[in-house]
Amino acid sequence: MIEEELPSPEELMPLSQTLITPRLALAFDIPSPNHRPRQHQPPPPYAQPIPADLGDLVSGAGGDEPPRTLKRPRLVWTPQLHKRFVDAVAHLGINNAVPKTIMQLMSVDGLTRENVASHLQKYRLYLKRMQGLSGGNGGATADPTTDHLFASSPVPPHFLHPVPGPQQQHHHHQQQRIAAAVGHPQLVAQYHRQMGQFGSSPNGQFEHPYLGKQPPIHNQAPSSNGNGGIKALTLFPTGE
């Protein structure tokens, strides 16, 4: 009976720098094609008001090369974020459930295609696993021990079918914008947290203390691609 998220007035923790867009920082970085194409959103455990000690950072003129010792932490997929991921995929449909689309639909700042792609891969394997286990087997559902994060999110029913039919929708006229006017959710990624007195839900539903709620992705019927006047929704024009 619970299917709608509860939009609590609580917001996520204020990030240090809200003025610096990751893109700008990204422009400064990227010395090599394959290094670490990730925006740096450093959640400093220590409040860093940016001391006026830029000394060697900027140096005089010509000093460029940004701090080389800045390594970026890994992405932490919190259940909420995964929920949003599933939500986006569910609303897009298997047909359009591609990393790029998902990423854009999620509108999560700091999230890149690679992140989504990787998670999507795992998600697909999780679904496949569940399918294989459901065949001729009664009772044994997903083990709480396997797929920790995935188990926390309800899997939409329409995920279990590959594709209804090769029906091509040639109605490229109406494009509907969805959840594009949302604010700018920030991605929370920390190095590692030690769940001190947090967590410990006896019923298996573990939760993460961080990451508040993201702007809801309003949407309706998924990919009811049944022929007829079904309106499949398409994504907005190429954004990023």
Added chain:
DNA sequence: GTCAAAATAT
């Protein structure tokens, strides 16, 4: 030291 999750490479 092991397993899982994320990143990266193909």
Added chain:
DNA sequence: CATATTTTGA
């Protein structure tokens, strides 16, 4: 874009 492999975190 999907899959496989490697790396990193727990």
